[in-house]
Amino acid sequence: MTQVFIVAAKRTPFGAFGGKLKSISATDLATHATKAALQAAKLDPALVDTVIVGNVAQTSSDAAYLARHVLLKSGIPIEKPALTINRLCGSGFQSLINGIHEIKLGEASIAVASGTENMSQAPLVSYGDKSRFGVGLGAGLQLQDSLWSALTDSYAK
Template sequence: MVLKNVYIVAAKRTPFGNFGGKLKDITATDLCAHAAKATLAAAKLDPTLVDSVQVGNVAPTSPDGAYIARHVLLKAGIPQDKPALTINRLCGSGFQSVVGGMQEILLGEADIALCGGAENMSQSPLAVYGHEARFGVGLGAGLNLQDTLWSALTDSYAKTPMGMTAENLADKHKITREECDAFGLRSQTRWAEAQAAGWFDAELAPLEVKAGRKTEEFAVDESPRVVDMAKMAKLKPVFKKDGVVTAGNASGISDGAGAVLLASEEAVKKHNLTPLARV
């Protein structure tokens, strides 16, 4: 089989919000739809020309969560007869949507694919599971209310929290607390430098968010923070005594979405699209 060239022709993302921050009231579906529409606008492409939509989502957190890819497709103006697929490969879900879109193009199933990923961790439900309450609860019996976000961070098969996996890997590969703090600090520093230099401007799709009784434009990532090694060294390990994972060097709990538009070489030429990169 002769492989085709597949190109990224546009990509946009929302700014990322803190847990309980500026994006807490906007569903993952609407966040991804916003990024998708901005991506199509950046490519100057008629949405009706999109052949397929794939969206990565780990934890459905809104009433329409099961339909996220389908609803992103519809809200972006893509015809309802086009296929939509929601993908869960945990932290790689959004990236897997790009792999899937590329595969569809290589197989001749699509010429243009809209791919993306979205999470709103702030909206993770506090739940009472159906089998514990739906079929009757005795007088005086307590309900087992669970935080689905917290429980999802523990692999029930391995009975191991995600943070302990990091601690186990640190032990195995002899990664020190100081090295973890330095890595975390470097990430924050690089974000600050890139933000100051305007590197994110071309990829961001600002949106209106609630601010009391008014609305305001949300255009800068909310989660990064100014830190230094001295402050990070004072933070206590979260998962293990004398461990390496802290609130300062671990990835944050946040809300946001992104979208990428893929096109075959034929579609690039036919619709006068401008490639950003070849996949």
């Protein structure tokens, strides 16, 4: 059975909501930690086989491509796969599990697994078709706090 080892781990500091980290995207936070972990492990980014990033709240315009952008900004070759995972609060841990699975299945030898958020960047949003296709005269547009929406389960109300 293939053994899996964690050879380096780095993280960014926790910040207060609206604090000093508010202007740094979740992508850039994850990139910073990834580069630091690769450097600590003395690992050439070209040797990484896969990048898996857990992310709950897509808070920046590039969030749909979060794992791919972390891969590219960290110097890992464009040919390597990248996967963004949303398993709510377990997203970062799930990325680690997926990395272990890929190694045990022989799909990868070296995996970068991480989780990232910047809740200070959660936008106000308008759900539904009204904002896309027009709001009638006097109808008003309802904005919702996407951070609150992400942290509460509307089904369980």
